[in-house]
Amino acid sequence: LAKTTQPISMDSYEGQEVNITCSHNNIATNDYITWYQQFPSQGPRFIIQGYKTKVTNEVASLFIPADRKSSTLSLPRVSLSDTAVYYCLVYSGAGSYQLTFGKGTKLSVIP
Amino acid sequence: GAGVSQSPRYKVAKRGQDVALRCDPISGHVSLFWYQQALGQGPEFLTYFQNEAQLDKSGLPSDRFFAERPEGSVSTLKIQRTQQEDSAVYLCASTGLGNYEQYFGPGTRLTVT
Numbered sequence: 001l002a003k004t005t006q007p008i009s010m011d012s013y014e015g016q017e018v019n020i021t022c023s024h025n026n027i028a029t030n031d032y033i034t035w036y037q038q039f040p041s042q043g044p045r046f047i048i049q050g051y052k053t054k055v056t057n058e059v060a061s062l063f064i065p066a067d068r069k070s071s072t073l074s075l076p077r078v079s080l081s082d083t084a085v086y087y088c089l090v091y092s093g094a095g096s097y098q099l100t101f102g103k104g105t106k107l108s109v110i111p
Numbered sequence: 112g113a114g115v116s117q118s119p120r121y122k123v124a125k126r127g128q129d130v131a132l133r134c135d136p137i138s139g140h141v142s143l144f145w146y147q148q149a150l151g152q153g154p155e156f157l158t159y160f161q162n163e164a165q166l167d168k169s170g171l172p173s174d175r176f177f178a179e180r181p182e183g184s185v186s187t188l189k190i191q192r193t194q195q196e197d198s199a200v201y202l203c204a205s206t207g208l209g210n211y212e213q214y215f216g217p218g219t220r221l222t223v224t
Contacts, residue, residue, distance in 0.1 A: 032211070043115070043202050043215025044154065087153055091211060097142065098167065099204075099213060101153030 002026040002090040009106045018075045020105050022088030025069050033064060033071045036087045038104070044087060048073070075107075083109045113137070115216035117203050123222045124193045132188045132219045136205030143186050144213060145178055146202040154202050160186060161208075193223045 006022040024033065032051050036044040048055055050062040050071070061074040075082060085104040091097075116135045124130050136143050142161055146154035147170075156170040162183035171178070175194075180186040190197055200220050204213040 034211070041217065043204065043218055044213075045215065046212040049211060097206070097211070098144065098156040098159055098170070099146075099154070100156065101146075103151075104153055 002028060002031060004088045004090060004102050006086075006088050006102065006105045008103065009108070011108045011110060012078055013110050014079055015077050018078050018082075018107060020073045020075075020086055020088070020107070021070060022073070023070045024088070024090050027068050027090055028092065030092060032091045033062065033068075034089045034091045034099070035060070035062065035073050036089065036099075036101075038085045038087065044101075047086075049091070078107075078109050080109050080111060083107060115203055115205055115214050117201075117216040117219050119219060120217060121220050121222075123224060126194060126223055127192055129189065129191045130193055130221060132190075132201050132221070134186045134188070134203030134205075134216060136184065136186070136203070137214055138184075139207065140205035140214070141183075141208040142206045143180060144204040144206075145186070145188050146204065147172075148200040148202055148218070150199075157188070157201075190221075193221075195223050197221060198223045 002024045004024045012018045034049040035047040038044040048060050048062045052064050055062045063072045085106050087104040118133045145157040148154040158178045159167040160180045175191045177189045200218040202218045204215045206213045
């Protein structure tokens with residue numbers, strides 16, 4: 001499984017756009033990039049998944065360059081409720097479909 | 112419909128006691144996963160079921176850990192002779208067949224004293 005590297009923590013003011021970049025240099029051809037969000041005392045929650053270029057949903061956008069060795073999760077106009085840990089994962093979709101989490105990025109949104 | 116539920120939400124056990132943690136997945140979800148999350152860390156995979164079959168148990172840390180899903184719905188994670196290093200949050204997740212998005216429960220926080 002490809003290892004991911006992302007910043008340990010980030011701070012942002014309310015209303016700003018937040019970009020969290022993740023590197024996954026050893027990503028395989030069949031791997032997808034997946035992001036999960038986790039609030040304190042809750043289980044992780046799926047945010048977005050992509051293979052290449054750009055994916056957008058009602059919560060976030062995911063940008064993946066052509067070489068797929070990194071990806072950027074973009075959260076538009078964050079609010080205090082976006083304070084959470086964000087995990088970047090490489091998902092192979094093969095075998096047991098287990099998710100391999102790193103330590104994630106703790107995002108703190110400041111009023 | 113209801114999401115994944117886990118019980119109990121909190122469990123305190125004395126070292127050496129056995130514990131059983133329950134997971135009720137989303138109805139109809141074929142796949143079920145157990146993860147262990149230590150404080151300040153990301154969740155770590157323990158085991159995976161497809162229906163009642165345990166297809167992967169490579170993440171179970173020792174033979175004191177045992178999981179079952181006898182009827183392909185509710186699952187129980189059992190830890191025998193608990194140790195202090197077993198203190199963690201135990202998360203359960205489920206997903207439909209062929210679906211990549213895992214739905215997590217709130218977890219059970221186990222504290223071994």
